[in-house]
Amino acid sequence: MLASFRPPSVQRTCRDRRDAPTGPRPAPRGAVAARCGTTATVSLPLRAARGPRDNPGRGPGLAPTPSHMSAFRATRWWAAAGGLALAVVDTILMVMLGVTFQMNGRNVSALVAVSFGSSLALLGYLVGYAAEARRRDRHATALIQAQLEALNTGRARLVQSEKLAALGQLATAIAHEVRNPLAVIRSAAQGLGETVPVDDAAAARACDFIVAEIDRLASVVSSLLDFARPLHLEARAVSVRDLFDRAALLAAGELAAKGARLARDESPALPAVLADPDLLSQVLLGLLANAAEAVPPGGEVMLAARVRDGAVELVVEDSGPGIPAELRARVFEPFFTTRPRGIGLGLAVARQVVEAHGGRIEAGERPGGGARLTVRLPPARDSAIAA
Missing domain, CATH: 1.10.287 (Helix Hairpins)
Known part of the structure; x- marks a missing residue:
């Protein structure tokens, strides 16, 4: 068998003309002909493949150049x-x-x-x-x-991806079947609460509890739908400062409820990011909400941005207990959670959104203790919008 670096094709010459092909036959990429009396041309990539920075998820460009x-x-x-x-x-x-x-x-x-x-x-x-x-x-x-x-x-x-696709279909079916009955039960519980006598505090508390639990289930259903729904990005060049301002405003209530301080650290001139501002703001809001829940009363949450290795990094840090090293690779898996009342879809949805923007999200440790969530996004081309 002879091998040479040529376009992917295999030409076969057989002494037995009864099964000889009438012309060149295309071969699958990487296929090698190995039969008696065969002359094969094997195609191997000689160009340098794009590295992980240019093409996330693929191997490094080690092909001979x-x-x-x-x-x-x-x-x-x-x-x-x-x-x-x-x-x-x-x-x-x-x-x-x-x-x-x-x-x-x-x-x-x-x-x-x-x-x-x-x-x-x-x-x-x-x-x-x-x-x-x-x-x-x-x-x-x-x-x-x-x-x-x-x-x-x-x-x-x-x-x-196959597992997530099947899971998304199941989640969509369950969500649609559950949402309407939940709305009916909530309306009934509210109506019942309005008819409870004023002096019956136990019944009023029971009705309020039912409404609160239904709201929690509705939030779970919404999370399932967000996870299963295909993402449709409306990307444009967005200032990092605008993203931070919007996320901080949305998370102000949860931070104030915990008495947490929000600190910001942004470089004076950051490039814009090509992103859907609504989706990316929701990601930052979710990270800030998780940080507010993790910190002790009066703790600190840091929202930072910087440029590193050609990418824009958006960082959320907290002074809470942090994420154990053995769990950092799993926190982005669907339905993985360490919280008794969580369903483990928040970070999974965040990863979906970030990867749809061509970036990645990582969990790490904050210096001095605490969690650090880093979102790495490619900068918008030909943009120099201030932070």
Whole structure:
């Protein structure tokens, strides 16, 4: 079987003409023909793949590039030049020491020097070739490993997306079946509460409890619908300061109820982000609400923004107990929660929204203790809107 780097095609020539194809047959990407009497052309990517920063979720660009190939080829020639230089130095030393070579009474020092130089140059070339082969083997191993990791990541994402799609359909069906009965029960409970005698405090408390629990269930249903509903972004260049102002205003009530202080730390000139302001404000509001719930009375919540590695980072920190290291990778999974009354969809929806914007969200630890949630978003192109 012969392999060459050409466009993806496989041409097959068989001695048995009964099953010979009438023309070229396209082959799937990465397919290799391995049959008796087969001449195959195998296509491998030679261009550098985009790295994780340009294309989140894919493996690093380790495919051989022209610069890689030039570096590989240069190794053998530098080694050959080193061997030749060594031969020149040795020849100069022999001349300085007066060493000569005689054969049949004739001086063959020049011939010996040329032979010696060519031998060392050839030896250097071979050593460089061997070193180059080792480097290429290491590079190929790294490339295969990166492609396997990217493949495994892609498979995991595919399985996760299939699960989420099925889960979303189930959530939508349940939400539609539950929402209408909840509205009827709530109206009935409110009407019943209005007819309760003034002196019957226990009955009034029971009606208020029913209404409050129905409101909580309605919130759960809304979360299910938000999780299952496809996202439709209306993205535009948005100032980070405007996003922070809106989120802080919406979260003011929850922060005040806990007596928490909201501090802000923004760079003086941040690039705008290409985002849907409504959806991204809801993400920030959810993160601020979680922080307000986590901090002790009188605690502090920090809302910060900065530019790092070409991305705009929106950070929410709190002075609460923080997120254990072993749980940080799971907090964005649907229905994962450590709260007794939570359903675990808030951060899952936040991740959906952030990833739909081409960004990512991470959980970490605040210096000095507490939780840190970081939203990384690509900046809007050709924008320099102040923070």
